[in-house]
Structures are given as structure tokens and as C-alpha cells.
């Protein structure tokens with residue numbers, strides 16, 4: 001059900017939800033924070049099995065598979081006399097959050113040894129945010145391994161800017177996205193960028209993990225900058241693939257990105 005990434009004083013575990021969602025649980029001793037709990041029942045089972053007390057929920061954006069479990073988790077905490085705080089994006093119409101946060105804000109929780117930094121990473125939805133805890137990025141549906149989120153009410157320029165800002169994070173940053181989409185994303189990435197050896201090697205290792213029913217997440221900024229076509233729109237091979245598919249010349253990386261996102265939408 002989960003895998004563990006060790007950080008000096010806290011753990012990050014995954015809880016599987018629905019078909020391919022990951023709900024991330026950040027744990028310090030018996031205290032927990034959940035990121036994007038779309039389904040309360042799997043979270044409650046996990047908290048009980050691991051004797052964890054929930055203190056906070058972090059929401060990246062308003063889609064139901066990310067917020068659907070919040071009310072039930074509030075009710076659950078009430079019956080256990082646990083006080084929880086739900087953080088969510090300022091720019092989204094959300095009625096499930098207690099505190100709205102946006103770019104550069106810092107969340108400090110007395111019970112935990114780390115601060116949480118908020119990043120505006122809109123584009124999938126206009127108000128989508130990410131949370132950075134030391135070198136761990138929780139980016140919801142903005143950046144996936146080998147791909148990126150679809151554009152709902154944001155714009156491709158906004159998503160391009162958001163992904164560009166994420167690619168400037170330290171390469172060692174672990175990327176905790178909210179879905180296991182890697183294999184499908186890489187099938188597309190290989191169509192766009194078929195001669196990229198690092199992509200071919202990564203695809204082979206992902207294939208092996210998935211054949212053994214194992215997760216490919218977290219990924220890292222280091223990996224994504226080398227294999228993810230949506231972070232590589234300045235690359236000549238990707239530009240020429242996109243131009244020949246769309247039969248249009250692209251003058252800037254953002255134009256490459258826009259045409260690439262449209263191509264992926266129908267792939």
C-alpha cells in the first residue's frame with residue numbers, strides 16, 4: 001500500500017486511491033499531514049493501521065479527486081477530538097479550506113519540524129498551488145513524470161511558466177505528483193523525442209517497475225529535466241517533432257509547449 005522515503009526526521013508515504021491517484025502522507029512520529037485526500041476511507045484506514053493522528057491537510061487544487069475526502073476526514077477528526085487545519089489555494093473557489101495560501105507564503109505547524117513553502121503553479125487550473133518541504137515537492141496535477149496536467153481553466157502560457165519555475169528547483173528535489181501516469185506519458189514522450197537515450201533508459205526502468213506493480217513516484221527534477229518533453233520545449237528535436245506533427249512553425253518554446261500539449265490531448 002505504501003512506500004517510504006526517508007528524510008532525517010519525517011517520512012513521506014503514499015496511500016493509493018481510486019485507479020491511479022496517490023495521496024501523500026507526511027509523518028513525524030505519530031503526527032500526520034495529508035496532501036490531496038480525494039478519498040477519506042483509504043486515508044482513515046491508513047491512519048488507523050499506522051496509529052497516526054491527523055493534524056493538517058494540504059490541497060493543491062479544487063478537483064474532486066483531490067478534495068473529495070476532506071469533509072469526512074474533518075468529521076473523523078472531530079470524533080477523535082483532533083484539531084485539523086485545511087490549507088488550500090487562494091485563487092480557487094474552494095469551501096473546504098480553513099486557510100487560503102498563495103505564492104511564497106510559508107506554513108509553520110507547531111507540531112512539525114519543517115516549514116512548508118507555497119508555490120503558485122497554475123495552468124492545470126488557474127489557482128493550482130504546490131507545496132515544498134525541504135527538497136520534496138507536492139505538485140498535484142501540474143507536473144507528472146514524463147508529462148504534465150491537462151489545461152482546464154488555466155492557459156498554456158501559465159502552465160509553461162509554472163513548469164519552467166519548477167524546473168529551476170534544485171535537481172535533487174523529489175517530485176510527489178498525484179497520479180501514476182508515467183508509463184502512458186512516456187509512450188507519448190518517446191513518440192516526440194525518440195532518440196533521447198536517457199528517455200529510452202528511463203522508459204525501460206519504468207516498464208519493469210510497472211510490470212511488478214510498483215510505483216514510479218516520486219520522480220525528481222533531475223530526471224524530469226532530461227526525459228519530460230514538457231520541460232524540454234527549447235530542445236531542437238522536440239521542436240521539429242512538434243512542427244512536423246502540427247504542420248506549423250514554432251517561434252518560441254511556449255509555442256512548442258502549446259502545440260505539444262494539444263498533441264498530447266489527442267494522443
Ligand SMILES: [Zn+2]
Nearest residue numbers: 061063124141
Ligand atoms: Zn486536477
